[in-house]
Amino acid sequence: MITRMVEVRAKVLKQNDLLARTLRERFRQEGTCVVGLVSSPGSGKTAFLEKVLAGLARDSRVAALVGDLATENDAERLRRATPNVKQITTGTVCHLDAQMVEKSLESWRLDRIDFLFIENVGNLVCPSSYDLGEELRFVLLSATEGEDKPLKYPTIFNTSDVAIITKMDLADAAEFDVQAARRNIESVRPGMQIFEVSAKTGNGMQAVFDLLHAQLASARRVAVTR
Amino acid sequence: MHELSIAISMIDQITEESANRGGLDVEAVHLRLGVFSGVDKDALLFSWELACEGSCLEGTRLVIETIPLVIYCAACQKDRVPPSVYQLSCPECGTPGQKIITGREIEVASLEVVA
Numbered sequence: 001m002i003t004r005m006v007e008v009r010a011k012v013l014k015q016n017d018l019l020a021r022t023l024r025e026r027f028r029q030e031g032t033c034v035v036g037l038v039s040s041p042g043s044g045k046t047a048f049l050e051k052v053l054a055g056l057a058r059d060s061r062v063a064a065l066v067g068d069l070a071t072e073n074d075a076e077r078l079r080r081a082t083p084n085v086k087q088i089t090t091g092t093v094c095h096l097d098a099q100m101v102e103k104s105l106e107s108w109r110l111d112r113i114d115f116l117f118i119e120n121v122g123n124l125v126c127p128s129s130y131d132l133g134e135e136l137r138f139v140l141l142s143a144t145e146g147e148d149k150p151l152k153y154p155t156i157f158n159t160s161d162v163a164i165i166t167k168m169d170l171a172d173a174a175e176f177d178v179q180a181a182r183r184n185i186e187s188v189r190p191g192m193q194i195f196e197v198s199a200k201t202g203n204g205m206q207a208v209f210d211l212l213h214a215q216l217a218s219a220r221r222v223a224v225t226r
Numbered sequence: 227m228h229e230l231s232i233a234i235s236m237i238d239q240i241t242e243e244s245a246n247r248g249g250l251d252v253e254a255v256h257l258r259l260g261v262f263s264g265v266d267k268d269a270l271l272f273s274w275e276l277a278c279e280g281s282c283l284e285g286t287r288l289v290i291e292t293i294p295l296v297i298y299c300a301a302c303q304k305d306r307v308p309p310s311v312y313q314l315s316c317p318e319c320g321t322p323g324q325k326i327i328t329g330r331e332i333e334v335a336s337l338e339v340v341a
Contacts (some may be wrong), residue, residue: 002341003253008243012235012332095228126228128264151312155264187313190322
């Protein structure tokens with residue numbers, strides 16, 4: 001059989017990347033600060049987000065999309081802080097993609113939302129391949145998971161912008177070596193900003209709020225100058 | 227495991243590509259896959275066969291070229307291969323590398339078609 005080569009040179013996730021880019025442009029135009037959250041299951045994404053939403057809701061308009069394979073449990077928890085919460089149930093799919101995000105936004109007016117959080121399915125592998133159009137991606141690592149998670153899952157840490165070490169109130173009990181964790185994060189994502197928090201006690205949360213407010217201010221400046 | 231989703235995206239893309247070129251009899255698909263793409267080569271090969279079943283690409287071979295992780299070292303001003311995927315620093319001078327040059331690719335490079 002005689003064959004010939006046809007050059008294609010096309011990114012497999014081109015459709016997702018293009019849609020994510022369109023979403024990002026839309027978020028910027030509306031002046032909405034959009035933050036994605038990724039982590040392994042059980043690292044405290046929802047508890048962290050509950051505190052973030054409650055804290056920001058005092059003076060900002062907040063909303064959240066939350067991805068899980070099944071149940072509305074997380075959305076119900078987050079609705080204590082704001083009614084603007086939608087659950088995305090993915091069925092068997094282990095990650096969110098840009099299309100799911102776009103579809104979930106259909107009935108929302110973005111110009112009335114200051115902060116939108118997108119909590120991904122708990123998974124440290126698959127979400128790394130899919131851009132959701134967020135401005136910042138937080139990767140969460142809990143003190144009870146061990147210091148070497150970043151080394152085991154380098155791609156997700158490298159594709160994120162900010163690392164949040166959660167459950168710091170349990171660090172001593174778990175004999176968690178926070179300096180080793182910081183070194184490991186630095187090793188897979190040099191220069192990454194790192195925050196240590198406890199959603200339970202509230203320790204360290206103020207620094208996260210400061211970062212988010214600064215991010216919103218810069219999103220607004222960009223929106224105004226357009 | 228999202229390799230099945232990746233395989234399905236590939237099939238959609240190749241089907242479209244083939245239609246745009248007036249219908250191709252695809253014998254093999256050549257994919258460039260970065261070691262830092264988050265996609266596992268073996269899982270993708272397995273998913274590929276499964277995803278192709280019953281589609282117009284059934285029986286098509288998937289040939290994967292692995293693309294190494296290369297970072298830019300600002301101190302040496304050179305592209306470097308770091309010691310490992312979990313240590314993104316220059317192997318010569320140890321400077322952390324913030325810029326990734328290659329290693330993230332998930333890209334259909336070419337199609338081998340029956341002439």
